[in-house]
Amino acid sequence: xxxxxxxxxxxxxxxxxxxxxxxxxxxxxxxxxxxxxxxxxxxxxxxxxxxxxxxxxxxxxxxxxxxxxxxxxxxxxxxxxxxxxxxxxxxxxxxxxxxxxxxxxxxxxxxxxxxxxxxxxxxxxxxxxxxxxxxxxxxxxxxxxxxxxxxxxxxxxxxxxxxxxxxxxxxxxxxxxxxxxxxxxxxxxxxxxxxxxxxxxxxxxxxxxxxxxxxxxxxxxxxxxxxxxxxxxxxxxxxxxxxxxxxxxxxxxxxxxxxxxxxxxxxxxxxxxxxxxxxxxxxxxxxxxxxxxxxxxxxxxxxxxxxxxxxxxxxxxxxxxxxxxxxxxxxxxxxxxxxxxxxxxxxxxxxxxxxxxxxxxxxxxxxxxxxxxxxxxxxxxxxxxxxxxxxxxxxxxxxxxxxxxxxxxxxxxxxxxxxxxxxxxxxxxxxxxxxxxxxxxxxxxxxxxxxxxxxxxxxxxxxxxxxxxxxxxxx
Amino acid sequence: xxxxxxxxxxxxxxxxxxxxxxxxxxxxxxxxxxxxxxxxxxxxxxxxxxxxxxxxxxxxxxxxxxxxxxxxxxxxxxxxxxxxxxxxxxxxxxxxxxxxxxxxxxxxxxxxxxxxxxxxxxxxxxxxxxxxxxxxxxxxxxxxxxxxxxxxxxxxxxxxxxxxxxxxxxxxxxxxxxxxxxxxxxxxxxxxxxxxxxxxxxxxxxxxxxxxxxxxxxxxxxxxxxxxxxxxxxxxxxxxxxxxxxxxxxxxxxxxxxxxxxxxxxxxxxxxxxxxxxxxxxxxxxxxxxxxxxxxxxxxxxxxxxxxxxxxxxxxxxxxxxxxxxxxxxxxxxxxxxxxxxxxxxxxxxxxxxxxxxxxxxxxxxxxxxxxxxxxxxxxxxxxxxxxxxxxxxxxxxxxxxxxxxxxxxxxxxxxxxxxxxxxxxxxxxxxxxxxxxxxxxxxxxxxxxxxxxxxxxxxxxxxxxxxxxxxxxx
Numbered sequence: 003x004x005x006x007x008x009x010x011x012x013x014x015x016x017x018x019x020x021x022x023x024x025x026x027x028x029x030x031x032x033x034x035x036x037x038x039x040x041x042x043x044x045x046x047x048x049x050x051x052x053x054x055x056x057x058x059x060x061x062x063x064x065x066x067x068x069x070x071x072x073x074x075x076x077x078x079x080x081x082x083x084x085x086x087x088x089x090x091x092x093x094x095x096x097x098x099x100x101x102x103x104x105x106x107x108x109x110x111x112x113x114x115x116x117x118x119x120x121x122x123x124x125x126x127x128x129x130x131x132x133x134x135x136x137x138x139x140x141x142x143x144x145x146x147x148x149x150x151x152x153x154x155x156x157x158x159x160x161x162x163x164x165x166x167x168x169x170x171x172x173x174x175x176x177x178x179x180x181x182x183x184x185x186x187x188x189x190x191x192x193x194x195x196x197x198x199x200x201x202x203x204x205x206x207x208x209x210x211x212x213x214x215x216x217x218x219x220x221x222x223x224x225x226x227x228x229x230x231x232x233x234x235x236x237x238x239x240x241x242x243x244x245x246x247x248x249x250x251x252x253x254x255x256x257x258x259x260x261x262x263x264x265x266x267x268x269x270x271x272x273x274x275x276x277x278x279x280x281x282x283x284x285x286x287x288x289x290x291x292x293x294x295x296x297x298x299x300x301x302x303x304x305x306x307x308x309x310x311x312x313x314x315x316x317x318x319x320x321x322x323x324x325x326x327x328x329x330x331x332x333x334x335x336x337x338x339x340x341x342x343x344x345x346x347x348x349x350x351x352x353x354x355x356x357x358x359x360x361x362x363x364x365x366x367x368x369x370x371x372x373x374x375x376x377x378x379x380x381x382x383x384x385x386x387x388x389x390x391x392x393x394x395x396x397x398x399x400x401x402x403x404x405x406x407x408x409x410x411x412x413x414x415x416x417x418x419x420x421x422x423x424x425x426x427x428x429x430x431x432x433x434x435x436x437x438x439x440x441x442x443x444x445x446x447x448x449x450x451x452x453x454x455x456x457x458x459x460x461x462x463x464x465x466x467x468x469x470x471x472x473x474x475x476x477x
Numbered sequence: 478x479x480x481x482x483x484x485x486x487x488x489x490x491x492x493x494x495x496x497x498x499x500x501x502x503x504x505x506x507x508x509x510x511x512x513x514x515x516x517x518x519x520x521x522x523x524x525x526x527x528x529x530x531x532x533x534x535x536x537x538x539x540x541x542x543x544x545x546x547x548x549x550x551x552x553x554x555x556x557x558x559x560x561x562x563x564x565x566x567x568x569x570x571x572x573x574x575x576x577x578x579x580x581x582x583x584x585x586x587x588x589x590x591x592x593x594x595x596x597x598x599x600x601x602x603x604x605x606x607x608x609x610x611x612x613x614x615x616x617x618x619x620x621x622x623x624x625x626x627x628x629x630x631x632x633x634x635x636x637x638x639x640x641x642x643x644x645x646x647x648x649x650x651x652x653x654x655x656x657x658x659x660x661x662x663x664x665x666x667x668x669x670x671x672x673x674x675x676x677x678x679x680x681x682x683x684x685x686x687x688x689x690x691x692x693x694x695x696x697x698x699x700x701x702x703x704x705x706x707x708x709x710x711x712x713x714x715x716x717x718x719x720x721x722x723x724x725x726x727x728x729x730x731x732x733x734x735x736x737x738x739x740x741x742x743x744x745x746x747x748x749x750x751x752x753x754x755x756x757x758x759x760x761x762x763x764x765x766x767x768x769x770x771x772x773x774x775x776x777x778x779x780x781x782x783x784x785x786x787x788x789x790x791x792x793x794x795x796x797x798x799x800x801x802x803x804x805x806x807x808x809x810x811x812x813x814x815x816x817x818x819x820x821x822x823x824x825x826x827x828x829x830x831x832x833x834x835x836x837x838x839x840x841x842x843x844x845x846x847x848x849x850x851x852x853x854x855x856x857x858x859x860x861x862x863x864x865x866x867x868x869x870x871x872x873x874x875x876x877x878x879x880x881x882x883x884x885x886x887x888x889x890x891x892x893x894x895x896x897x898x899x900x901x902x903x904x905x906x907x908x909x910x911x912x913x914x915x916x917x918x919x920x921x922x923x924x925x926x927x928x929x930x931x932x933x934x935x936x937x938x939x940x941x942x943x944x945x946x947x948x949x950x951x952x
Contacts, residue, residue, distance in 0.1 A: 107822070108628075110626070125624045134619065135616070142609065148802060149605035151796075153583075154582065187825050188824060220670070326624065326625050327830035328830075328831075329830075349659075354802065356612070
């Protein structure tokens with residue numbers, strides 16, 4: 003079965019189960035059909051049912067009990083409605099969000115704040131301790147020649163490991179197709195510089211993470227925000243229309259998983275997006291920063307998989323799933339490789355050696371998959387817990403995304419709420435959140451906030467309750 | 478006594494001794510006046526004489542014998558004439574040296590080549606082993622919160638150490654004046670981006686290292702090369718004239734020590750340069766990459782010392798004296814700090830944490846000065862040895878710079894020699910050199926080469942002899 007039809011199937015099965023729960027056929031605390039039973043009954047594969055059950059688990063409908071199977075949760079998620087598809091202004095706009103960004107970028111360093119703002123991973127769910135042990139061991143035995151500069155493209159053993167893992171996302175790469183960068187943000191920054199000159203227009207999803215907007219701002223690029231569905235990603239119809247109306251020099255998307263939406267571009271749309279841009283010869287900068295942090299067992303592919311022309315520049319890193327502080331990312335620049343290499347050289351010659359070696363050894367040891375399985379499960383539960391808490395404590399009219407991966411939720415509050423006012427109140431209350439303003443070049447997300455569920459713990463329900471009270475004061 | 482008058486004094490004393498040796502008053506193998514004798518006799522300080530002696534030692538005129546004092550060397554350096562002041566084209570030119578740069582940047586990774594090309598330090602003279610031990614120890618005990626991103630400005634303990642050391646170069650900085658970067662090249666790249674937009678003109682020294690030219694090229698900036706003296710640096714008269722003739726948006730100089738010239742800008746000129754640019758409100762990007770690798774005991778200051786207006790952006794790193802592979806540099810951006818911070822954030826968020834922590838601890842332990850004393854002495858001897866070997870084996874008409882620091886020599890060959898042809902011949906012979914072409918945006922240094930003496934050893938004399946033979950074949 004193709005990935006595409008499979009992804010529809012497992013969602014259908016999940017929807018059937020939810021229907022049975024909602025109508026009372028399956029009751030809270032009661033068992034549900036085993037994976038094998040349902041697989042036989044519905045004539046679908048074991049893995050499709052497993053995937054549906056993981057999704058339901060992530061959404062808080064069912065829970066696994068060791069040695070016993072799946073049960074309907076005692077406390078059901080009455081799913082919040084999703085935000086509507088975004089409708090940004092149809093004109094390219096100059097980007098200017100630095101002042102707002104400056105306001106929030108020091109919050110993560112404030113030990114007095116409960117961190118639900120910055121999209122940092124949970125430090126306890128990074129692999130830092132294990133990576134550091136590997137790094138320490140390498141550092142003690144490494145040859146003195148390694149004191150000199152690493153190759154511009156980065157360490158070869160790491161590029162081999164990245165090329166191997168790329169097979170899982172549908173890409174057949176050679177290590178020479180890859181350039182190591184200082185995190186995904188450098189990959190994106192260099193990609194934009196390889197393609198665009200100041201004044202050019204880049205089509206982006208709306209909302210989009212302010213880090214990408216920062217990058218556009220500093221490069222003097224205009225942003226053209228494209229309507230984006232909270233689950234199905236960028237509207238290809240709107241994008242095609244925009245391309246026909248406006249000169250666009252590049253398109254930049256977060257394929258898996260959009261920050262703040264938590265959405266991934268469905269496989270059919272990924273292929274259609276790549277084909278569309280190949281047709282118009284517009285380069286696609288694809289950000290797959292959170293791709294390994296999917297919920298359930300659907301390993302999403304990347305747009306790069308469907309790239310026949312070298313038109314896609316795939317950017318990624320190990321920052322969200324392994325260790326932000328290592329600052330190791332990469333770009334697969336397609337036909338822009340020579341230009342990317344020159345830009346990397348002129349920007350900082352090459353990337354720090356030891357962190358590259360440590361990650362390469364971590365990957366080749368097989369530890370990465372073990373680590374990821376644990377982390378995905380926890381983040382999925384955290385997102386489900388966030389969703390349920392928001393549902394319980396935020397006022398009527400609140401909407402929230404249904405992330406398929408990552409660890410952030412995007413929450414639409416009633417119109418009357420100004421997220422900047424709420425931000426200031428919540429900081430006073432000791433809680434860091436991210437106001438919606440900085441996810442767009444215009445003010446259209448004034449009543450949205452992004453919440454990070456990475457650090458969800460026993461206290462978090464109370465924090466959401468507190469936020470809910472602050473929000474209700476706005477009325 | 479001011480630094481300026483002192484630097485003239487010690488050079489005068491050195492010149493007197495050379496005169497006494499050349500005229501035979503002091504003979505090869507014989508002793509010379511002790512430091513104290515000469516200090517009394519000339520009515521100058523002990524340190525001025527010491528400095529003169531270190532210079533003479535670096536130049537190969539005298540040598541220290543433990544417990545015994547200084548002696549005239551058995552083999553005297555018959556100093557080669559220096560190249561003349563450069564006379565580049567007076568018009569801004571589009572930079573395009575990437576193809577040539579590409580030709581040579583993989584040479585350092587070829588284990589079959591004798592490395593006299595790339596300006597890499599001698600790996601044995603980096604502090605990698607010691608730094609790695611510190612890093613390994615930190616990696617094993619660090620708190621899990623350090624897995625997250627470092628602050629945009631970089632680690633505070635490292636910035637404190639850099640601010641402390643800056644006192645030696647005449648600067649009184651606060652840690653907040655400093656932003657940590659991925660090496661000096663990132664400091665330069667971000668500084669240029671903070672000031673210039675594509676099409677702008679940057680006045681630079683000529684010759685200048687191709688890394689800086691690369692940076693201009695990728696940013697779409699024009700280079701205006703200013704005549705530069707092989708020992709006294711950029712011509713201030715020519716620079717003033719250029720500023721009056723042409724719109725110049727920035728000036729970029731390597732204050733200590735120009736690569737490839739090995740020259741430093743004399744203190745009077747540093748101050749005059751800063752004053753000139755303050756007068757015209759043109760920002761100065763100052764590169765002080767090799768400043769710690771001075772010969773003798775003259776610790777050169779930086780232009781930033783004389784900056785009253787925040788107009789100077791000082792760029793430096795630990796790459797040449799501690800460990801290139803760590804990729805740790807910094808910028809003191811003066812009044813451009815807010816812009817630099819934004820650019821750093823948009824480029825790669827922040828710099829890798831562990832290398833910063835290791836260098837901070839190395840610096841605070843006091844190991845840096847011990848390390849530098851050893852390294853400076855060896856590089857000074859290597860440069861003297863290179864100079865003598867070139868003198869012996871290269872054809873008549875050869876000129877060579879008299880570096881005051883660093884580890885590279887800049888050699889002017891007879892007009893008939895094409896350095897690109899010579900480069901190809903020498904690569905075939907297993908010797909990496911750097912052809913003069915890539916130190917300028919025009920072809921004016923076609924008969925120049927840069928040689929790196931960092932790895933000088935017992936075999937190097939033979940290598941220079943071999944190069945000399947190749948050169949003579951050009952006639």
